[in-house]
Each structure stands twice: as structure tokens, then as C-alpha cells.
Amino acid sequence: MSGILNTRIAGLTLEHPVLNASGILGSDPEHIDILASHGFSAIVTKTFTLNPREGYNPPILVELRSGGFLNAIGLANPGIQGIKPLVDRAKLLGKPIIISISGNSIEEFTKIAEVAEDSGASAVELNLSCPHVKGLGLELGSDPFTVFLVAREVSSILKIPVIVKLGLSDRIIESAGKALEAGARALTLINTIRALAIDIYSFKPILSNIYGGLSGPPIKPIALRVVYDVYREHRAEIIGCGGISNWTDAAEFILAGARAIQVGSAFLKNRKVVYEILEGIKKWMNVLGYSSVESLVGRSHV
Ligand SMILES: Cc1cc2nc3c(=O)[nH]c(=O)nc-3n(C[C@H](O)[C@H](O)[C@H](O)COP(=O)(O)O)c2cc1C
Numbered sequence: 001m002s003g004i005l006n007t008r009i010a011g012l013t014l015e016h017p018v019l020n021a022s023g024i025l026g027s028d029p030e031h032i033d034i035l036a037s038h039g040f041s042a043i044v045t046k047t048f049t050l051n052p053r054e055g056y057n058p059p060i061l062v063e064l065r066s067g068g069f070l071n072a073i074g075l076a077n078p079g080i081q082g083i084k085p086l087v088d089r090a091k092l093l094g095k096p097i098i099i100s101i102s103g104n105s106i107e108e109f110t111k112i113a114e115v116a117e118d119s120g121a122s123a124v125e126l127n128l129s130c131p132h133v134k135g136l137g138l139e140l141g142s143d144p145f146t147v148f149l150v151a152r153e154v155s156s157i158l159k160i161p162v163i164v165k166l167g168l169s170d171r172i173i174e175s176a177g178k179a180l181e182a183g184a185r186a187l188t189l190i191n192t193i194r195a196l197a198i199d200i201y202s203f204k205p206i207l208s209n210i211y212g213g214l215s216g217p218p219i220k221p222i223a224l225r226v227v228y229d230v231y232r233e234h235r236a237e238i239i240g241c242g243g244i245s246n247w248t249d250a251a252e253f254i255l256a257g258a259r260a261i262q263v264g265s266a267f268l269k270n271r272k273v274v275y276e277i278l279e280g281i282k283k284w285m286n287v288l289g290y291s292s293v294e295s296l297v298g299r300s301h302v
Pocket residue numbers: 021022023024046047061069071073075100127165190191192214215216217219241242243244262263264265266
């Protein structure tokens with residue numbers, strides 16, 4: 001594999017920098033086929049917990065007039081027995097697969113991570129950032145010491161790379177630093193942002209869970225700022241995520257410091273988005289006279 005879009009992230013060599021974001025398909029083997037056939041260079045699964053979770057009652061997803069989505073799925077997933085079939089399918093297709101995991105305790109994180117590694121996963125992504133599930137998620141990721149403990153325990157038992165996914169918090173630069181100190185090879189920045197939508201006729205919050213996670217174009221400038229700040233502080237390997245909908249968004253994230261990007265909401269609306277991003281990035285690099293996308297990473301920092 002050699003080409004101008006080749007990217008290395010967390011020790012994985014990828015054909016190009018565009019991955020899917022966790023939760024955008026990625027819980028059934030058939031989803032892996034869909035994601036692979038739409039051009040993603042590696043597959044990120046839905047977040048897995050130890051035991052199956054039903055998730056919340058509908059409504060769980062609202063499309064907003066601002067162009068974004070608000071979701072509170074409640075981390076519905078089939079539990080650890082669902083991991084191996086996904087890995088097997090990705091292997092069959094020759095795609096690296098990153099298993100997203102979450103837990104109620106450090107022990108749960110380590111158990112699921114071991115199952116992922118034993119199943120043959122390429123890497124794990126620790127979801128320390130779900131903004132709408134109590135006890136699992138943002139409560140963990142916004143405390144730098146907890147981030148350190150979880151990332152250290154998981155990193156110490158795995159041979160495959162550990163990626164830590166963080167959400168927006170006042171201490172995100174510190175949490176990022178702690179994740180790296182604990183052994184994380186890369187950071188995914190950022191998850192959805194806790195938000196609300198109200199039905200003006202029923203007077204009630206639209207989502208059954210009341211709060212949801214905001215994604216899509218409204219969060220792009222915030223995610224970009226976080227990537228910029230974390231790269232400036234830590235010069236880390238970063239997977240940028242949040243509102244990336246086209247090649248100019250992707251280019252901004254690369255210049256801010258992202259070695260790879262994840263696309264979530266935009267794929268729900270446009271199934272050609274990966275190819276459009278790759279075409280645009282290639283043309284942009286040609287115009288600028290660059291022959292390696294990696295040489296553009298972090299170039300907005302003077
Ligand atoms: C329907 C939906 C489900 C999601 N599920 C997960 C999940 O299981 N785990 C996770 O880490 N992030 C999850 N996310 C967050 C995305 O991975 C991503 O961080 C976020 O949507 C921002 O990217 P985007 O603006 O490109 O969608 C979900 C997002 C959406 C819209």
C-alpha cells in the first residue's frame with residue numbers, strides 16, 4: 001500500500017485517513033459490509049458494553065433544523081458476544097477494525113478489551129465520553145485522573161493499540177495528557193455534546209431521555225478548536241471527529257493536527273461522503289504541491 005493519502009495512526013497503517021465514527025452502524029456484521037463498501041479505510045464499531053443493552057425507548061434520534069442531530073440511543077448493543085462476528089467480517093474484507101468499548105468500572109473495561117484483543121481486533125477505542133448515559137461516559141472522561149486509571153489499566157494488559165475518545169469538558173487538555181501518559185497511542189476528539197430539543201406543541205423534551213448528544217455541522221468549530229488545542233499542547237496522534245461533512249472540513253482538521261478523521265452524521269445523510277472527501281483532499285494536495293497527506297498534519301500551528 002503506497003499513495004499520497006496513506007496514513008499511520010496508533011500504529012495502524014491505513015489506505016487513507018477517513019474512518020467512520022462509532023455508533024454509525026457497526027453493531028452487526030452486515031453493517032461492516034456497508035461501511036467497507038462505502039470507502040472507510042478502517043471500521044469503528046458501535047460502543048460495546050459487557051452485557052447487552054436495550055438502549056432507550058424512542059424517540060432516540062432527532063434531525064435538527066441547524067443541520068445536526070440530537071441522539072440518545074442509550075448505548076444499545078449486543079454485549080461482548082457481538083464482538084467476534086464483527087472482527088471476523090472485517091478480516092474477511094481486509095479492513096482494520098477498532099472496537100469501541102465502555103464500562104461501569106475499570107474491571108469491565110479491561111474484560112471487554114481482552115475479548116476484543118482475543119477476537120483479533122486491530123485496536124480498541126475507549127469511549128470515555130458518552131454525554132447521555134449515566135455512569136458510563138462523560139462522567140469518566142471529564143475527570144483526568146479517572147481517564148488515567150482506565151487508560152493505564154487497559155493499556156497495560158493489551159498488546160493492540162489503545163485509543164481514548166474524549167468528549168467536551170473544561171479539562172479536556174488535561175484529560176488528553178493523562179490518557180497519553182497512561183499509554184494511549186492516539187486520541188479521538190470529540191464525542192457528541194450534551195444538548196436538548198423541545199417539542200413546542202407538546203411542551204415536552206423530544207427525546208425520551210430528555211438530553212441527547214449533539215452531532216453534525218453545529219459542533220464542527222468546537223471539535224476543531226479542541227483538536228487544535230490538544231495538538232498544540234501534546235503533539236499527540238489525533239483522530240478528529242465532529243461535524244466533518246466535506247473535504248474542506250477534513251482539511252481543516254488535518255491542518256489543526258488530526259492524522260485521521262471520523263465521519264458520523266454526514267454519512268447518515270450522504271452515502272458518497274467518503275469518496276467526496278478523498279477526491280477533494282487529493283485535488284487540494286495537488287494544487288498545493290504536496291505528495292503526502294501526513295506532511296500536512298498540524299500545519300496550522302506556527
Ligand atoms: C446515532 C449516533 C450514535 C452514536 N453512538 C456512539 C457510540 O456508540 N459510541 C461513541 O463513542 N460515539 C457515538 N456517537 C458519537 C459519534 O461517534 C461522533 O463522536 C459524533 O457523532 C460526532 O461526529 P459527527 O458530527 O460526525 O456525527 C454516536 C453518534 C450518533 C449520531
